[in-house]
Amino acid sequence: MFRIDNSSAVANMPAPAAAGTPGYFSEGNPAAGEAATIVSGDWLNIVQEEIAAPIEETGGTLDKTNPHQLLAAIKSLIGTGVVASFAGSLGATGWVKLPFGLILQWGQATLPVASATISTASVSLPVAFPNACAVAIGNAGRAASSAHGYYPSITTATLAAGTFNLIGDTLSGGQSNVVNFDQTVPVSWFAIGY
Known part of the structure; x- marks a missing residue:
């Protein structure tokens, strides 16, 4: 030309x-x-x-x-x-930034053994969100109890730009057969922010 x-x-x-x-x-x-x-x-x-x-x-x-x-x-x-503005890092833990500013992140965490029906783990994000973490979700990879089963319900809390908490609950706290976390539970998580 x-x-x-x-x-x-x-x-x-x-x-x-x-x-x-x-x-x-x-x-x-x-x-x-x-x-x-x-x-x-x-x-x-x-x-x-x-x-x-x-x-x-x-x-x-x-x-x-x-x-x-x-x-x-x-x-x-x-x-x-693949447009170059789709920056990111692929892997078991990773992230991708979309051109208009939305960031998707994912990874693995482990809920520790606890002498309770609730176990909590803090997640450090691969990259901090510039403004806010809009939502984070988790999915349990196995039961909280080796003897009784009970896949824990997973919720998230304390959403911040670079961290959030995963909370696993066997939902048996008010029952006669309380199920505590007697083994670690792997959790896959996904977070969206901007």
């Missing part, structure tokens, strides 16, 4: 004419007295600049001998289809 560089080209882009009614090109029809569409200099300048802009914005220098610069600029922006 290269800007027009023949002897009739001007050094500075002239101001475009006032916008008219949008339309389409026509080859005309001489038999019917219809003229072909006149391609104006201001329209050609606009098209030229629309093509040059992504090339220059991505650090390219316009090169008359390279007809693939626009394609290269587009590929540098989207790569294999």
